[in-house]
Amino acid sequence: MKNIVLLIGLFLMTSCSTKEDALVESSETAETILELTDKQLTSFELSTTQLQEKAIVQTLRLTGVIDLPPQNAVSISASLGGHLKSTKLMPGMHFKKGEVLAVLEDSQYIQLQQDYLTAKAQLQNAYAEYVRQKELNQSKASSDKVYQQAKADYETLLISKEALEEKLRLIHINPTTLTVHKITRTVNIYAPFEGYVSQVNVNTGKYISPSEVMFELVNLNSLYLNLKVFEKDWGKLNVGHPITAYSNDNPTEKYAGKISLMGKSITNERTLEMYATFDTTNSKLLPGMYMNAEIEISDDLSWALPEECVLTFEGKMYAFIALDKNTFEMIHVQSGNSGNGWIAIENPEKFKNKNIVQKGAYTLLMALKNKGEE
Numbered sequence: 001m002k003n004i005v006l007l008i009g010l011f012l013m014t015s016c017s018t019k020e021d022a023l024v025e026s027s028e029t030a031e032t033i034l035e036l037t038d039k040q041l042t043s044f045e046l047s048t049t050q051l052q053e054k055a056i057v058q059t060l061r062l063t064g065v066i067d068l069p070p071q072n073a074v075s076i077s078a079s080l081g082g083h084l085k086s087t088k089l090m091p092g093m094h095f096k097k098g099e100v101l102a103v104l105e106d107s108q109y110i111q112l113q114q115d116y117l118t119a120k121a122q123l124q125n126a127y128a129e130y131v132r133q134k135e136l137n138q139s140k141a142s143s144d145k146v147y148q149q150a151k152a153d154y155e156t157l158l159i160s161k162e163a164l165e166e167k168l169r170l171i172h173i174n175p176t177t178l179t180v181h182k183i184t185r186t187v188n189i190y191a192p193f194e195g196y197v198s199q200v201n202v203n204t205g206k207y208i209s210p211s212e213v214m215f216e217l218v219n220l221n222s223l224y225l226n227l228k229v230f231e232k233d234w235g236k237l238n239v240g241h242p243i244t245a246y247s248n249d250n251p252t253e254k255y256a257g258k259i260s261l262m263g264k265s266i267t268n269e270r271t272l273e274m275y276a277t278f279d280t281t282n283s284k285l286l287p288g289m290y291m292n293a294e295i296e297i298s299d300d301l302s303w304a305l306p307e308e309c310v311l312t313f314e315g316k317m318y319a320f321i322a323l324d325k326n327t328f329e330m331i332h333v334q335s336g337n338s339g340n341g342w343i344a345i346e347n348p349e350k351f352k353n354k355n356i357v358q359k360g361a362y363t364l365l366m367a368l369k370n371k372g373e374e
Contacts, residue, residue: 032330034320034368041326046360048322051351054304057340060236060295062274064227068287072219074192078208079170082106085186086204089215093197101215102189104208109171113183116164116175123157130154195219223285225257225276227293234272236297237262243276245293255282255291299337303348309358310335310343311365320357320364328357328364 082104089101133150136142165175171187199216208214225245229237239262245255256279263273276293278285309319310333317333331351336344345351357364 034328044363048355049358053301056299058297062227062293066289074217075213076215081210097194099191105186119161126154227274228271231270302344304342322355
């Protein structure tokens with residue numbers, strides 16, 4: 001008897017639970033189904049589309065700063081030191097390759113030229129003596145000791161001459177054209193490339209030591225953009241990938257470029273450095289400027305809908321399916337990547353071969369929302 005009562009109670013509980021679930025399901029269905037009259041349909045524009053396979057193009061947005069490669073930023077100093085006699089340089093000034101940047105004056109330049117010309121003259125006599133002693137030694141007319149001494153004197157002077165020639169070249173004096181009538185007390189500092197002056201650290205009359213930097217010069221023809229890329233996006237990029245850069249001050253002016261180098265170390269912020277070069281030079285771009293960059297990344301083919309089809313409601317994403325001419329159902333969307341006007345659908349089985357509302361989807365959502373609030 002007790003067992004029969006328990007079975008009857010269990011049956012009643014199960015029956016009630018089934019009815020409640022049916023009511024909930026019915027209520028949920030009612031909240032996602034929208035029926036419109038023919039007159040209501042004529043009050044707005046409505047069109048449908050179907051799920052399509054698309055390569056979603058994402059736009060990766062990065063920030064960075066313009067910089068110079070090390071070979072394009074040069075510190076100019078005086079190899080042997082000297083007093084600055086004259087210069088016309090000012091920060092920001094443009095100069096050409098080979099142009100005289102400054103003139104230095106010092107007595108050591110005179111001494112160096114004197115030493116070179118003296119060594120050159122002595123070398124001629126030493127060489128003649130060396131040849132003479134060599135011939136005498138071969139015929140045993142002179143001792144080996146005298147011959148060896150003549151050879152050492154000649155080689156010593158030859159070493160001195162060669163060393164003095166290199167010192168003269170350091171201060172831009174050509175030893176092959178130097179004569180006793182061309183000795184000068186001044187030397188010129190020449191521009192190693194065409195570019196701009198970024199810093200001037202000297203003034204006329206000041207003594208410049210060999211270790212002191214006189215000018216900082218920059219060549220703006222090879223600027224690069226140093227960008228920060230998050231670790232999660234790193235695998236999507238490759239050398240040669242095109243980029244579009246722009247500044248915050250003028251976002252409409254775009255600068256095309258491409259990725260030239262990719263760093264190999266991760267910072268504490270889980271970012272990596274990436275370097276991009278510009279396709280053309282532009283005088284508006286300067287080292288130290290902050291820039292934004294956009295990079296388009298194409299995914300593999302995936303099922304997708306136009307972004308216009310997918311709506312956000314109460315923190316979730318939905319799309320409307322046209323069940324017939326007047327009836328529409330709102331279906332939950334599991335979305336993926338989006339770009340170029342499309343959004344990837346990760347639960348495509350619910351939308352395949354269905355007519356999905358495109359134009360008018362937002363109007364349907366408002367109508368369904370108002371229906372639920374009645």
